[in-house]
Amino acid sequence: MLIVVCVLAVGCLVRPDEPSLAAARGRPMCDKTQFAAADVMRGPISFVGLPPVELGVDVDWRMDPYRNRSWALNLHALRWVGRLVVAYETTGAADALRRAEGTAHDWVRDNPRGGTGISEWAWAEHPIALRAPALVCLSTHVKAEWLSDTLVEHAVVLADASLYEGGHNHGLDQDIALLGIGCRLDVAKWRDLALRRMTESARRAIDGQGTLQEQAPRYGVYVHQRLGVAFAAMKECGLRIPKELSTRRRALESYVGHAIQPDGRLTAIGDGPADMRPSGFRRPDSTVGVFDGGYVFGRSDWSREAAFYSIRFGPPRRYHGHEDHLSVTYQAKGRDVLVEAGFHSYERAAYPRWTVTPEAHNVPVVEGAAFRPGTATRLTGSSITPTRQTYELTDDAYGVSRTRKVLVNHGTDVLAVLDEVPEGHRLRNLWHLAPGQRPTLVQFEMPTCRRIGGQREGVGEISPGYLKRVKTVTITSPAARSLLTVIVPGRARVSCDGGTVTVRSRDGSVAFPSGIR
Numbered sequence: 001m002l003i004v005v006c007v008l009a010v011g012c013l014v015r016p017d018e019p020s021l022a023a024a025r026g027r028p029m030c031d032k033t034q035f036a037a038a039d040v041m042r043g044p045i046s047f048v049g050l051p052p053v054e055l056g057v058d059v060d061w062r063m064d065p066y067r068n069r070s071w072a073l074n075l076h077a078l079r080w081v082g083r084l085v086v087a088y089e090t091t092g093a094a095d096a097l098r099r100a101e102g103t104a105h106d107w108v109r110d111n112p113r114g115g116t117g118i119s120e121w122a123w124a125e126h127p128i129a130l131r132a133p134a135l136v137c138l139s140t141h142v143k144a145e146w147l148s149d150t151l152v153e154h155a156v157v158l159a160d161a162s163l164y165e166g167g168h169n170h171g172l173d174q175d176i177a178l179l180g181i182g183c184r185l186d187v188a189k190w191r192d193l194a195l196r197r198m199t200e201s202a203r204r205a206i207d208g209q210g211t212l213q214e215q216a217p218r219y220g221v222y223v224h225q226r227l228g229v230a231f232a233a234m235k236e237c238g239l240r241i242p243k244e245l246s247t248r249r250r251a252l253e254s255y256v257g258h259a260i261q262p263d264g265r266l267t268a269i270g271d272g273p274a275d276m277r278p279s280g281f282r283r284p285d286s287t288v289g290v291f292d293g294g295y296v297f298g299r300s301d302w303s304r305e306a307a308f309y310s311i312r313f314g315p316p317r318r319y320h321g322h323e324d325h326l327s328v329t330y331q332a333k334g335r336d337v338l339v340e341a342g343f344h345s346y347e348r349a350a351y352p353r354w355t356v357t358p359e360a361h362n363v364p365v366v367e368g369a370a371f372r373p374g375t376a377t378r379l380t381g382s383s384i385t386p387t388r389q390t391y392e393l394t395d396d397a398y399g400v401s402r403t404r405k406v407l408v409n410h411g412t413d414v415l416a417v418l419d420e421v422p423e424g425h426r427l428r429n430l431w432h433l434a435p436g437q438r439p440t441l442v443q444f445e446m447p448t449c450r451r452i453g454g455q456r457e458g459v460g461e462i463s464p465g466y467l468k469r470v471k472t473v474t475i476t477s478p479a480a481r482s483l484l485t486v487i488v489p490g491r492a493r494v495s496c497d498g499g500t501v502t503v504r505s506r507d508g509s510v511a512f513p514s515g516i517r
Contacts, residue, residue, distance in 0.1 A: 082134035132177035167204035210251030211293030215321025218272025258289035300410035336434035366398035
């Protein structure tokens, strides 16, 4: 009888044995950093850089005008509703709050969990995690029963262990969302679970050197930012920030800091756009960072004109990584020299799928052998001085041992790469040049030091940003068992004689052993 009276009573928000906004003592939380500033009151709304779409008052939550996974995810994440709440709190515009309340209520009515005909994104794990903070933000000013009910339902789903993405950025977002609801509705079991999972997940996701196991520096930036949001929520909730979380977040700064190129862009390794420019990360103490998680980042100095390189190795591909082991990128004199296809989108189409393959990277490919996805690569040796670095890496990704040695000489901006396979096998290597760049690229068959030609120049494509594609030159080498490639920005004379390679350019001359030691 109590339930009937409560349901029928005007303004009654409390239901037996269920947390509610009316009864909760938790503090409202609305971290403005979670909701990007944008004017969403003037009609059309834009997601992920695609043209704006008029959503209207009665939103069609099944719409997907661009057939784009990220667009559909953002529609159901309702972060844009969070922007409306922030707009109300900033300007006092009541129409912004009314639209936020009306839109959120429309979503709840039209998207019952388990309902037929709703979008697959409505109750997908990541939109749930991103939507919950927007609903918590809205609850600062709206305490209706429908909002209480959906917050409880979101918390129940977020707490479900079978849906939890531990060790992944989605898991962190799930923890932030559950923490926010637990603090808002004053439910200790949700708060405690979120805090415990967040610490355990960070231990799996970020190693002691700060490398993010998702295999894309771009996600290192994201996780660092989201941990900042989590820390702010903990303080607002009156909780202490676990020391291990603080330590892991600080370690991330070294990983990201080393991955930022001299021109300010983040190295486009894995699923990360090539036009991303992180800010607020401290400069590491050293110019070279070798991370056991599978990365080498090096530079000649910390100036904008410095030479910079990256090399990939490490554990098998997972999450946001690519099949890019042994790949090298290079930047010198403020310009890209060697690039990779990069990250285009999460769409399930031919080109985005290709960007993950070895052929989209600067790697050696074994002739007549099938590539074995998910193969680990070892860094077997390195020598690091302020002006000269060498590395040796090996794996059996094609069923036979392939070895790559890399030399970088900073005084003359020389990059040399020696690729080898066992007798009876041959390889070709691929070099994706930056658009508009034509460095000196000379190749020798080893150990004879015979200069070889016949390189094939093809028109390839790279992605300079999300959903963008531009043409560039891709060079495929002749086949050889042992192949030395020397790359110098600009014009240079390169010779190989008696086991010694000599490079002469405007920046001076340098000689080094053809075997790269």
